Amino acid sequence: MADRYYATGRRKTSVARVWLEPGDGKFQVNKRTLDDFFGRETLKMIIHQPFEMTSTLGQFDVYANVCGGGMSGQAGAIRHGIAKALLEVNPGHREVLKKAGFLTRDPRIKERKKYGKRSARASFQFSKR
Numbered sequence: 001m002a003d004r005y006y007a008t009g010r011r012k013t014s015v016a017r018v019w020l021e022p023g024d025g026k027f028q029v030n031k032r033t034l035d036d037f038f039g040r041e042t043l044k045m046i047i048h049q050p051f052e053m054t055s056t057l058g059q060f061d062v063y064a065n066v067c068g069g070g071m072s073g074q075a076g077a078i079r080h081g082i083a084k085a086l087l088e089v090n091p092g093h094r095e096v097l098k099k100a101g102f103l104t105r106d107p108r109i110k111e112r113k114k115y116g117k118r119s120a121r122a123s124f125q126f127s128k129r
Helices: 041-054 071-089 091-100
Strands: 005-011 014-022 027-029 060-067
Touching: 005 071, 014 071, 041 071, 041 091, 060 071, 071 091
Parallel strands: 027 060
Antiparallel strands: 005 014, 014 060
16 A cells, blocks of 8 residues: 555646645645635535545645646545545445546636627627717
């Protein structure tokens, strides 16, 4: 049994590199604590979801490097990475994590701006006269 498990998680434009080590449940994101990095409780809840679904909360220390995007995208990327790393720990968790949707990369990203338009879809105001 390896003592470190690695996975990459992605959401929107965020990319998270996640390492799991057997431990007592410490979180370190970009060399900062979880409470220091993510201020909102909802973001912390998102990150803890894979552990709660697999009943492994407090069994692993999490070290994550995350870049790109905003807070919500980064939290989703870390959740994706944790879920993929938990599969390396125990492939039996696959059914639970897959059903919860944690193994699927959320492909929704910002649509590009089109020429002749104000934004991706919104047009400039039309004046008939």
